[in-house]
Amino acid sequence: MDGPSSSAGGTNVEGEAPQIEPTIETDDATITDDAELERTLGLSGGLAIGIGTMIGAGIFVFPGLAAGRAGPAAAASFAIGAVVALLVALPASELATAMPKSGGGYYFISRGLGTLAGAVVGLSLWFGLVFATAFYLVGFGYYAVDTLAELGLAVGGGLVIPLALLFGAGFTVLNVTGTENAAKLQNGIVALLLSILVCFLAYGGLDAAGLVGEPMAPEQFAPLGTMPILTTAALVFTSYLGFAQVATVAGEMKEPGRNLPLAMVGSVLVVGVLYVLTIFVATSAFGSEQLSRFGETAMVEVGRHYLGAVGAFAIVFGGLLATMSSANASVLSTSRAIYAVSKDALLPRQASRINLRYGTPHVALGMAGGPILVLTATGRVELLAEVASFLHLIMYGLICVALLALRRDEPEWYDPDFRVPGYPVVPVLGAIASFALIGFMQLASQLVGVGIMIATAGWYAYYARDVTLKGAL
Amino acid sequence: MTRVLVPLAILEGESVSTGLTALLGPMDVTVLGYHVLPEQTPPDQARMQYEDRATAALTDLATEFRTAGEGADHRLVFTHDREQTVDRVAEETAAGAYAITGATGPVDRLLVALTGDVAVERICSFVTELVGGRGIGVTLFLATDDEAGGRELLEAAGAALSGRGIDVRTELAANEPPFEALIEAATDHDAIVMGERAPSLRSLVFGEEAERVAAGSVGPVLVVRNVEESDGAEANADRLPPSNATADRPATDDS
Numbered sequence: 001m002d003g004p005s006s007s008a009g010g011t012n013v014e015g016e017a018p019q020i021e022p023t024i025e026t027d028d029a030t031i032t033d034d035a036e037l038e039r040t041l042g043l044s045g046g047l048a049i050g051i052g053t054m055i056g057a058g059i060f061v062f063p064g065l066a067a068g069r070a071g072p073a074a075a076a077s078f079a080i081g082a083v084v085a086l087l088v089a090l091p092a093s094e095l096a097t098a099m100p101k102s103g104g105g106y107y108f109i110s111r112g113l114g115t116l117a118g119a120v121v122g123l124s125l126w127f128g129l130v131f132a133t134a135f136y137l138v139g140f141g142y143y144a145v146d147t148l149a150e151l152g153l154a155v156g157g158g159l160v161i162p163l164a165l166l167f168g169a170g171f172t173v174l175n176v177t178g179t180e181n182a183a184k185l186q187n188g189i190v191a192l193l194l195s196i197l198v199c200f201l202a203y204g205g206l207d208a209a210g211l212v213g214e215p216m217a218p219e220q221f222a223p224l225g226t227m228p229i230l231t232t233a234a235l236v237f238t239s240y241l242g243f244a245q246v247a248t249v250a251g252e253m254k255e256p257g258r259n260l261p262l263a264m265v266g267s268v269l270v271v272g273v274l275y276v277l278t279i280f281v282a283t284s285a286f287g288s289e290q291l292s293r294f295g296e297t298a299m300v301e302v303g304r305h306y307l308g309a310v311g312a313f314a315i316v317f318g319g320l321l322a323t324m325s326s327a328n329a330s331v332l333s334t335s336r337a338i339y340a341v342s343k344d345a346l347l348p349r350q351a352s353r354i355n356l357r358y359g360t361p362h363v364a365l366g367m368a369g370g371p372i373l374v375l376t377a378t379g380r381v382e383l384l385a386e387v388a389s390f391l392h393l394i395m396y397g398l399i400c401v402a403l404l405a406l407r408r409d410e411p412e413w414y415d416p417d418f419r420v421p422g423y424p425v426v427p428v429l430g431a432i433a434s435f436a437l438i439g440f441m442q443l444a445s446q447l448v449g450v451g452i453m454i455a456t457a458g459w460y461a462y463y464a465r466d467v468t469l470k471g472a473l
Numbered sequence: 474m475t476r477v478l479v480p481l482a483i484l485e486g487e488s489v490s491t492g493l494t495a496l497l498g499p500m501d502v503t504v505l506g507y508h509v510l511p512e513q514t515p516p517d518q519a520r521m522q523y524e525d526r527a528t529a530a531l532t533d534l535a536t537e538f539r540t541a542g543e544g545a546d547h548r549l550v551f552t553h554d555r556e557q558t559v560d561r562v563a564e565e566t567a568a569g570a571y572a573i574t575g576a577t578g579p580v581d582r583l584l585v586a587l588t589g590d591v592a593v594e595r596i597c598s599f600v601t602e603l604v605g606g607r608g609i610g611v612t613l614f615l616a617t618d619d620e621a622g623g624r625e626l627l628e629a630a631g632a633a634l635s636g637r638g639i640d641v642r643t644e645l646a647a648n649e650p651p652f653e654a655l656i657e658a659a660t661d662h663d664a665i666v667m668g669e670r671a672p673s674l675r676s677l678v679f680g681e682e683a684e685r686v687a688a689g690s691v692g693p694v695l696v697v698r699n700v701e702e703s704d705g706a707e708a709n710a711d712r713l714p715p716s717n718a719t720a721d722r723p724a725t726d727d728s
Contacts, residue, residue, distance in 0.1 A: 019521060028561050029550070030517070034528050037516035038552030038561070102515045178511040251517060252553070332513050339518050354522050359511050361518060 010466035011345065018344040020472050025100055027255045039254045046259055048187045049329055050246045050267025055193055056326030057132075057385070058239025058275045060319035061139035061296050063282045065382065068292025070232040073222035075279040077232035078239070082272030084437060085240035087430035088396040089268045090420045091403040093261035096247045098406075098416035099473065100256035103340025104247030104333075105395045110344065112402030114470040119460035120453055121395045122341040126334060127452050128391030130368060132241055133330040134375035135384035137164040140323035141376075142296040147316050150300075150309075161379045167324070168376050171331055172369030178358045189325050194270075196318045201277050204306050208284030223288070234440040235382060237389040239275060242326075243268050244392065245333040248340075257417025296381060334368035335361050346464045383448070386441045390449030397434035400427040413473045474543060475569035475602055476501040477695065480559050481534070483527045483549070484508045489534060492577035493693045496664060498542025499605035503566050506531040506549045507558050516551035524549070563698060570599060570666075573683060575693040577663050582610040584662035586686075587630060588617070588651050591668025596697045597630055600666055601637050603695070610640040614658050616651035623647065652685065659690035669699040 011017045023032050030037040041049075058078070066074035095108040106125050110118025141164030148155050222229060243264040246253075253259050282291055282298065285305045294301045303315035339361060342351040355362040375384060404427055406414055420426050438446065477497055481487045483506030506527050510519050531547040538545035548566075552558040563571055585600055587593050600611060613631055617623035627643040635641045646654035659665055665686060679685060687694040 032520065035520050035524050035549040035551060037520060038550055038554065038558045040553040040557055102517055175513050178513070249515075251515060335513060336515055339515060343517075343521065352518055352521065354514055354519055359519070360513050365513070 010464075010468050012464040012467055013462070014348060016345045016349050018467060018469060018472065020344075022473075025256070027257075030100075030251060037251065039252055039256070041249060041253045041259075043259045043262055044187060046246050046249070046253055046263030047267055047270075048190045049249060050242045050263055051194070051271055052186050052190045052325040053242030053245045053329040053333075054239055054267060054271040054326070055190070055197075055242075055274070056136055056319075056322035056324070057139060058236060058271065059197065059278050060143065060299055060315075060322050061135075061381070062236050062239060063279055063302070064291050064294045064296060064298030066232050066236055066279065067283050067288035067298070069224070069235070070228040071220065071223040071288040072280070072283040073224075073229045074232055074236075074283065074288070075276050076222075077229050077236055078272070078275040078279055080229070080233040081237045081240050082268060082275070084233075084237065084396075084430070084433045085243060085268045085272070086265065087426055087433055088399060089243045089264045090261075091400050091427045091430055092244065092247055092396075093264050093418050094416045094420045095399065095403055095406075096250045096260040096264070097257045097418045098414050100250040100253065100260065101340075102248065102251040102336050103343075104250060104337070105244055105399050106337060106340050108247075109395065109398045109402050110469040111471060111473065112406045113398060115346075115464065115467050116457065116460055117398055117402075118344070118469055119341075119346050119464060120456045121398055122337065122344075122346060123456035123459060124391040124452055125337045125395055126341070126367070127371070127456075128241075128388050128395070129330050129334040129337060130371045131375060131384050131391065132238060132388035133168075133327050133334065133368070133372045134378075135238060135381060135388055136323050136327040136330060137168045137372065137376045138379055138381050138384065139296060140164055140167055140320065140327060141379075143316060143319035143323055146297045146300055147320055150313055150316050161377060164376050164379075165373055168327070168369065168373050171328055172365060172372075175328075175331055175335075175365050175369075176355070176358060176360050176362045178360055186325055186329070189321050193318055193322055193325075194274075196314050197274055197278070200303065200306070200311065200314065201274070201281055204281035204285065204302070205277060207306060208281050230437075231440045231442075234389060234437045235386055236275075237393065237437060238385040240268065240271070241388065241392050242271070242329070244395070245329055248333045248336045261418040331365065331368050331372070335364035338364040338367055344469055345467050346460065382442070383445055386445035387448045387452075390438055390441060390445055391452065393434045393438050394449070394453065397431045400431035400434065403427045404431075411471055413471075474499075474501045475599060476503060476566055478503050478505055478559070478563050478566060478568040478571040479538075479574065480505040480507060480555075480562075480571060481574065482507065482509070483530050484523055487574065489537070489574050490577050490693070492580050492663060493572065493574055494537055494541045496577075496580045496603070496609075496693070497538065497572070499603065499607075501543050502535075502538045502545040503562070503568060504531055504534050504538065504545065504547040505559065505562050506534075506547060507555060508551050509555050510551060510553055512553055516553070519551045523551075568698065569595075569700070570695050570697045573687040573694040573696065575664075575687055575691055577692045580609060580663040582612060582662050584612050584614055584655075584659050584665045586655055586665060586667040587613060587615045587626065588655065589668070589670055591670060592697070592699065593626065593630055593668075594633075595700070596666065596668050597633055599695075599697050601634065601639065603666070604639055606638070608640075610642070612642045612644055612658070612662060614644045614646070614655060616646040616649060616654045618648055620645065620647040652682075652689070655686060656689040659686075659692065662692070664692050665690055665694045666697065667694060668697050671699070 106122035141160035144163040303311035339352045477500045535545045535547040631641045683696045
């Protein structure tokens, strides 16, 4: 380490220095020199953010795509994703309890590994969330079209992107003007979704196991071999980005030492189990080939298969809510990511301005919403998902490295309430798994991802070369 | 000395009337400046932008309170949840009461509501301390369906207060809607003192009773906290050290 916590310094090209003040963290508030920041999110709020972000993409958009690529073994791909997510969620939990601040992964890495890594991760996190949100919105578009179809309005696939854009713009405006009680709504949506899925999985599971309904000829588990399992795991990893969103609100969580690890690890476990079961049930209903022909909304047909029109409607409705809640949670995380970076003088301070009328960070929300709409317009589901995974996986890998670096010569301020079990094996495996998963992506996604990282490193070199953040709490 | 918490939406220009400042003269005062943010804004982000402005406003207010009487300090909180913040700070400062500011001139007569399941003795000792030998009159108010029992309670409380040299009147509203009767009685008084009550279904639907009284009567309302429930040195042990006001809180009771 560079020494005690006062090592932050330097200025960016506009002469702004990182705003870092000594704070005291208690269970209920963060206390700075002159002010206190209330912690208002409980465990259920944290779980709702984690599960709410994750449950949309994975369950409602991927089954058809994943089954087409890997067959019934897509369930294994989801399981691999869950294991990788868990290997990162544990180190992330330790770091979050040591540094319960806004910004999540960016914060840990900039403090643990220094400004360059921090800048690349922080800015990439912004883009990663933008790509993820665009992906959620396109998924939303498919479900919106299906909803209209279920209601007897067959509008065709041409409306998917326009509807997604419309909702993307709507979210941004809604977030700028202030969404009163959105958190409570989010909790309700997550509870509703979980109940829909549990009912559906219970029935589908019994059927798939041959206890009710007609028996089906079993399909070969991995008809396409093991390589597709890994490439599919890389694709569907987007489904597990939600736990990192919990870390971005770490500064607002009550009893962070207890609630952060529980929310992060808990949401990965809940969602992972649901994903694996869902894929199993879905591939049992149709066989992977037919499932893949249904595309992004294959789950609707699975619902129809088991429970008729009611099942189809429940899934369409669930998919609509889920993709919406993922998109909304990600927009909120994006603006927090931008705030964290701009506070450290890696972006102009102007980016974290709050608007007087609504009290919302309108500049940051605009910096999220604008690019999201551009990317949504491309409609490239797989590319969007993979680039989002790529950028997050880089961050996840570096989170593990940051943990190793911090633990090696524990600085004085480093006092986490939660310590990773199985250190150093877990973070080492987490880092290796995260970086390795990137290797199984399509070349196009890897190129876009690397391009973004080079661009962010270039921005750092131009804008904030003199800023030092390492070890600055 | 009992501490009174005065929560203010500091950045929305909420301020304290001179009448209330003077009334709270004998008490220790903590001015709690808070700013409620929508959930998409991290509290720290607001602090970066507004801290200086809020601190300046708070320092002025605390100075006004100090000029009017006893010690006054201030705290500034950025939050998503006003209730949680007021509760936490009230507990940390061991405040015996909190104030809902309202418009009032010089306070000549207080309306003290004893309606419902409240700690009458603690309210009375708070009022004694508040009046503190000044010529402020007190009207004890009680709305109840049990006329005889109500009269008895009012007389006992009235005797206790007048025994400490306070000009006391009593007012009993039997078989009337309690809230409306209180608001009506408030018209010829300058401020209201009432006890904190446990949250009920009614308060969930219509908002906290004290807030509704404040809105209905326009004047300031002082709410004597229900300390038994939220008290607890043990619960506070891992928080901030409570400020100097804990020592001589009025003795608790269980009436």
